[in-house]
Amino acid sequence: MNTFALIVAGGKGLRMGRDLPKQFLLLGGRPVLMHTLSVFHAADAETGLILVLPEEHKNYWKQLCAEYQFDIPHIIADGGSTRFESVRNGLARIEGEGLIAVHDGVRPMVSPELIRACFQAADKSGAVIPVNSVVESLRKLENQTSQAVDRSEYVSVQTPQVFRSEWLRAAYGQEFSDLFTDDASVVEAAGYPVSLIQGERENIKITTPMDLLLAEQLLKH
Amino acid sequence: MNTFALIVAGGKGLRMGRDLPKQFLLLGGRPVLMHTLSVFHAADAETGLILVLPEEHKNYWKQLCAEYQFDIPHIIADGGSTRFESVRNGLARIEGEGLIAVHDGVRPMVSPELIRACFQAADKSGAVIPVNSVVESLRKLENQTSQAVDRSEYVSVQTPQVFRSEWLRAAYGQEFSDLFTDDASVVEAAGYPVSLIQGERENIKITTPMDLLLAEQLLKH
Numbered sequence: 001m002n003t004f005a006l007i008v009a010g011g012k013g014l015r016m017g018r019d020l021p022k023q024f025l026l027l028g029g030r031p032v033l034m035h036t037l038s039v040f041h042a043a044d045a046e047t048g049l050i051l052v053l054p055e056e057h058k059n060y061w062k063q064l065c066a067e068y069q070f071d072i073p074h075i076i077a078d079g080g081s082t083r084f085e086s087v088r089n090g091l092a093r094i095e096g097e098g099l100i101a102v103h104d105g106v107r108p109m110v111s112p113e114l115i116r117a118c119f120q121a122a123d124k125s126g127a128v129i130p131v132n133s134v135v136e137s138l139r140k141l142e143n144q145t146s147q148a149v150d151r152s153e154y155v156s157v158q159t160p161q162v163f164r165s166e167w168l169r170a171a172y173g174q175e176f177s178d179l180f181t182d183d184a185s186v187v188e189a190a191g192y193p194v195s196l197i198q199g200e201r202e203n204i205k206i207t208t209p210m211d212l213l214l215a216e217q218l219l220k221h
Numbered sequence: 222m223n224t225f226a227l228i229v230a231g232g233k234g235l236r237m238g239r240d241l242p243k244q245f246l247l248l249g250g251r252p253v254l255m256h257t258l259s260v261f262h263a264a265d266a267e268t269g270l271i272l273v274l275p276e277e278h279k280n281y282w283k284q285l286c287a288e289y290q291f292d293i294p295h296i297i298a299d300g301g302s303t304r305f306e307s308v309r310n311g312l313a314r315i316e317g318e319g320l321i322a323v324h325d326g327v328r329p330m331v332s333p334e335l336i337r338a339c340f341q342a343a344d345k346s347g348a349v350i351p352v353n354s355v356v357e358s359l360r361k362l363e364n365q366t367s368q369a370v371d372r373s374e375y376v377s378v379q380t381p382q383v384f385r386s387e388w389l390r391a392a393y394g395q396e397f398s399d400l401f402t403d404d405a406s407v408v409e410a411a412g413y414p415v416s417l418i419q420g421e422r423e424n425i426k427i428t429t430p431m432d433l434l435l436a437e438q439l440l441k442h
Contacts, residue, residue, distance in 0.1 A: 131360065137403040137405075137406075138355075138375055138377060139375065139378055139405075142374075148402045148403065148406035148409065149375075154359055154362065157357055157358035181369045181372065182358040185369035194367075201429055201431055205356060205357065213438045213442065218431065
């Protein structure tokens with residue numbers, strides 16, 4: 001089975017006065033994105049890696065790769081103005097069929113085991129996403145008010161989200177809709193069922209300095 | 222305005238062969254629960270502190286207080302077999318009226334600023350809870366399937382949840398219902414409106430070793 005991983009690193013902000021996008025921050029002395037690519041390579045060195053980067057970040061990334069002697073082979077695809085467009089652009093760079101993982105560039109702590117489990121499950125069911133139970137109470141906002149909902153009826157969704165390439169291509173052939181909250185929702189809108197698999201608490205999304213602090217500690221332990 | 226804080230530390234497990242409950246684990250060299258009580262004391266030394274503890278943990282807690290020379294005054298109330306019962310028992314120990322904060326014992330990283338902000342907001346509106354936006358995609362489980370929901374329509378709920386004592390007493394005078402997911406939902410079921418306030422990402426609930434690792438780092442920084 002051919003496997004591919006689309007690593008989406010869309011966060012902008014290399015222009016003057018903005019913070020460095022999270023995917024380039026140093027984690028254990030190396031940019032976050034290098035960790036992310038390395039885990040997919042560690043899970044299976046045969047997996048084709050496609051990194052989706054905004055045009056404005058390409059040169060910076062190439063400099064980083066030279067500076068850190070990062071030699072894991074990968075293709076660079078152009079980021080779009082939305083995540084939907086970025087995934088579509090990345091998909092266009094994949095030749096042939098197989099299983100495609102779509103993964104957030106800012107989730108470097110994913111384990112090779114979870115990646116392999118997702119590919120294996122998707123090989124059977126066609127579409128799989130890792131989920132965790134929700135830890136805090138949830139409320140739904142409604143107009144000016146809000147109401148408590150039962151958190152045990154919800155799950156929190158991570159990546160990698162893995163799909164049969166034919167399904168993912170058909171899904172991303174659709175028009176964009178505001179209802180698309182992640183890749184699974186795009187695939188479902190195209191009529192394909194998505195199955196769930198147990199995720200990992202450690203597979204955090206790095207969006208704040210606190211997340212980076214935690215990732216540093218997870219790396220050490 | 223009189224203020225009180227009900228610190229709920231219901232987690233069981235002091236019997237042989239079980240893990241030490243999270244509220245007793247060491248954080249920066251001191252049991253988690255001492256941090257939690259200390260923050261409320263730091264926010265306002267006049268706040269009456271009521272610690273709700275399972276009967277089986279009382280002696281252990283008293284030993285810990287002696288060992289760590291923990292001298293912040295607090296009342297100990299009996300934990301019940303459910304969280305609902307624990308809060309009700311704690312409430313019964315509060316004399317007089319004022320504002321009552323209900324807080325998870327395993328949220329030691331709450332800031333004095335958030336505690337004060339919650340009391341101030343509740344002084345105006347009668348009931349307030351701190352919330353954060355939801356970071357990961359959400360799905361709702363339905364029978365054998367699940368469906369994507371828009372996470373921007375949801376918020377994640379923390380503690381302290383602060384209420385006028387009259388409202389909280391009336392709320393906990395109700396019969397228990399499975400629909401009670403937190404104190405706010407109990408108060409709402411009694412017919413009182415609950416308002417929201419911005420929470421803090423750092424105000425984590427310590428439920429896994431990873432959370433403790435993060436709390437240790439937050440303490441250092």
